[in-house]
Amino acid sequence: MNTNLSRAANGFLLDLVMELKNGFIRRCDKMGLTSEEIATLKDMTIEDIHYIINSEVSVLSFQINQDNLARLMTQAREEQTRKQRIDRALALGGSIKLMEHFFGLMSNDVAARRRIAGIKVRAGRGTVLSDEQSTELWEIWAANDNKTLRSETDEGLDLMLLAAEQMGISLTAVWNTVLKWESENLTAATRRRA
Numbered sequence: 001m002n003t004n005l006s007r008a009a010n011g012f013l014l015d016l017v018m019e020l021k022n023g024f025i026r027r028c029d030k031m032g033l034t035s036e037e038i039a040t041l042k043d044m045t046i047e048d049i050h051y052i053i054n055s056e057v058s059v060l061s062f063q064i065n066q067d068n069l070a071r072l073m074t075q076a077r078e079e080q081t082r083k084q085r086i087d088r089a090l091a092l093g094g095s096i097k098l099m100e101h102f103f104g105l106m107s108n109d110v111a112a113r114r115r116i117a118g119i120k121v122r123a124g125r126g127t128v129l130s131d132e133q134s135t136e137l138w139e140i141w142a143a144n145d146n147k148t149l150r151s152e153t154d155e156g157l158d159l160m161l162l163a164a165e166q167m168g169i170s171l172t173a174v175w176n177t178v179l180k181w182e183s184e185n186l187t188a189a190t191r192r193r194a
Helices: 003-021 026-030 035-042 046-054 066-091 096-103 107-117 131-143 154-167 171-183 188-193
Strands: none
Touching: 003 026, 003 035, 003 046, 026 035, 066 096, 066 107, 066 154, 096 107, 096 171, 131 154, 131 171, 154 171
């Protein structure tokens, strides 16, 4: 084991000794130390601790917990994807209500992220799609429509982000339009008949 890592590991021993001297034994129990080892650690002098901490021989061993590592890697990727969606949604004019609905962000978080990204937002009501824009959006939505595609799903959000980008319109306007269609139970089949 590398010298710096050995010293860092041995430094952890100092934490255990300090906890023992303060009467906290549970951590040592959880680490698997025997009663004799705990008693020995509790009676260590400053000189003993100094010698062990500076030793190149480690008293601790490390091993990778593969399950935890795999879980953390997956969570890290999911968090990165979430942050990219947040940035993309803000850049496309996602409202505070939309950002709270999809990402759980409060208004002050949204405002701070907008400020950092240099995004200016016009106060007042958002834009409403024209008939031509609504028809174009419907064609994009219906082309990807299936029984499970809903506005509140990740797939639905991704499609709304894509539509807002392709059409050059506000994500909030897209979302409001899709929500209206869903509240009216408008499907590709009923839209064709209408």
